[in-house]
Amino acid sequence: MARLLESLGALKKAIASRGWFRDVRLVYQGFGPLGAWMFRELLPVSHIVAEYYGEEVQTYLEEEDGATVFSAEKESGVRHNDSTLFNRYYYPDRGEAIAASLNRLSGRVCFVPFATTPGLEEFLFRHGSRYHLLQNSTIVQNYFDYKARLAWSAKEIGIPIPPDSLVTLFGALDYPRLADAFESGFVIQVPLSQAGGGTHFAFSPDDFGRIVEENRAALGPLFDKTQVKVTPFLPGPSLNCTGCVVNGAVALSPPDIQIVGDPHFVETPGQYIGSDFARNDFEPEHRRRILEITARIGAWMGARGYRGNFGVDFLSTVDGNNRVKDIFVSEVNARLVGESQYMADWQAMAGSVPLTFFHLAEWMNLDEITPAEIAAYNASLPPIEGSALLLYTREKGTFRAAGGISSGIYRFDGDRLVRLRDGFLLSQTRSADEFVITNGIPWDGLVLGHPRYGDYNVFLCYLLTRESIVQPGNWRLVNDRWRRRADLVYAALGLVPCPPRLLPGEKA
Incomplete structure (x- = not known):
């Protein structure tokens, strides 16, 4: 077996x-x-x-x-x-x-x-x-997604959270006290959110005022009594690991680097824009620690009724050479996660069992998948060759894509984008020179952004590559090579403004 x-x-x-x-x-x-x-x-x-x-x-x-x-x-x-x-x-x-x-x-x-x-x-x-x-049901998901819960339970689980983290109420936040406590800035997280949508960065009184104003408008009378988690801003990269609660054990994925809020691509500091598995440059102790913490969290979740896939996001500090130094848990995502969507293909490229199999095994009661087998699987995780970069619109408005770009396998000839053949998965590339444009490419007739009001940062497509996409000396940012390539793809999409219009059934 x-x-x-x-x-x-x-x-x-x-x-x-x-x-x-x-x-x-x-x-x-x-x-x-x-x-x-x-x-x-x-x-x-x-x-x-x-x-x-x-x-x-x-x-x-x-x-x-x-x-x-x-x-x-x-x-x-x-x-x-x-x-x-x-x-x-x-x-x-x-x-x-x-x-x-x-x-x-x-x-x-x-x-x-x-x-x-x-x-x-x-x-x-x-x-x-x-x-x-x-x-899992929404009640179970929300129980574990609730940002404050992990902070409350960190000591019980035996996991590190950012130093001086606190859980309080929106109405009790006081900028002067927080600025004194967190000299390099701080992060405010609302209870339930995805893809960085509820994560707010405060580096100045103006930042804090905007956060309060936006959330007061969104929460209305609930604002003052809404719980928030406040943590210091940590300068290191965001890291991630995916796990799966299955048959009394926790299956694990290799850890990866998450790219969040790179200002070259998005305006929101907490916006997820990609993942890098290809770097494969974790110190052995850091890799072991990430896997150990993810397993601990999975066991804690499983003992409280959770089943199947989940993700853990990590924050980090860096040393004088900008290398990862200390690792802390940021949050749990109690669901399938963004990495799941392409990691299965990349694991298959390595001949490895995709982590999503364990989600099916748990929910379909496949008892043949034993804790001993899962432990052996975790002990032999192969390196994964792949990175994903998400493109978004870069200004507020309503647009259509006039460039005629279709999904496929591409390469660059200098600054010229060359479509080689059909395809939509990284496993369909034949070398590191090839990459994929895929997943949601704007189709003919599609309006990007609210037709009447417009939107910021509307999702456009994925770029998938076998290469690492982070800067070698700063994993928080996309490297110059892939910034340039992303800019060329963005230009090739040919976004042009659309005139405002009403949605069906909407009144002026």
Whole structure:
């Protein structure tokens, strides 16, 4: 049985011979449809419910793979920054059509959402027991996502959090006292958020005033009594590790470097813009420590009812040579995480079992996956060859992409972007000179940004490469090579302004 997890090939043979997923009809829900590919090495994906769309979704998921895709963006022709609209209204609006399509399937219809939403839970409740949820409920997710909880429990778990961290109320924040306590600046985190949306950096009275004003407007009468976590600003890079609670153990991924808030790409300091697995330059002690902490957190979560994949974000300090010195836990993401979407492909490139398999194993009660086998898997994690860089619009407005860029395998000839062939995965490249433009590339007719008000930092696409993308001397920033390449791709997208217009049903 130890050979079961030795390689992806061995696992695929076991899946086929034992029929683990034979009658499963998988439904993936997430922001981007291509996230479904994290399970595609293991079983077909029947249906996808997503916010975004893209030319590559039609080409590779719908036409080639035969998946049925329900997409809010496809139907509205608009991509904007407010995902709460999709989470809240898509199932009430489109649930009957989704159910009608699913009811034509035989077998067990199993939903694996990136993160469970109240809309999905209501849909599942109203459509009976034939649909199965292979993910934690929103109540369980929110329990662990709550930013203050990890700070409260850090001593119990035995994990380091940033020194002098405090949990208080928004209404009790006092800038002079915080500025005295945190001379290099501080970070305020609201209880529940994703992709850096609830993380605010304060380096001046003006920063603090803006944070208070924005959150007072958003929270209204709840502002004064909303709990927040305040930590010192730490100058080191953001790090990450993904884990999976499975059968009484915790499976782990290799750690990676997260790029957050690089001002060359985004205006928001906490905005996630990419991950670098290719650097593979952690000190052995730091790598061991990250894996150990992730396992501790996973065991703590599992003992309190959590199941499946989760992510841990880390903060760090640096020494005089700008190398990572001390590592601290920032937060837990109780769901599938951004890295999951492409890490499965990169693990498959190395012949390794994707971590997403363990999520399925836990929720489908595959008892053959034992703690001893998981320990052996964790002890032999191979290095991963891959980095991802996300591109966003760089000014507020409403745009369309007129450049005619499509998903595919590309390379650069000097400053000239050369499309080599079709493709949408890093595993489809043949050398480090090739890279991929993929995942949500604006399609003909798509409006980027709220048609009436416009938006900042609207997501455009992913660039996937086998190379490291961080600066060797400063892992917080993208290196000059990939800044230049990102700029060239951004220019090739050919963004042009769109005139303001109303959304369907909206009044002037």
